[in-house]
Amino acid sequence: MNRYIPPNFEIIQKSVVGDANAMQKVLAHYNAYILYFTKQNSIVNYVYAEEIRTKLMKAILKFDIDR
Secondary structure, three states: OOOOOOOOHHHHHHHHHOOHHHHHHHHHHHHHHHHHHOEEOOEEOHHHHHHHHHHHHHHHHHOOOOO
């Protein structure tokens, strides 16, 4: 896997509030990890990948950044 620079704090704050562009940047950061871990017999299972992306988005929106 390539080494990615993680999203900065401002991007994370915006994604928690629901900014679509910020959410896309966070998902883009984790996309390589998601695709890597959804492989079965060297084939990417895109159904599982979408489920993981959906769960990640839900978790981001529930996250309490002010604690």
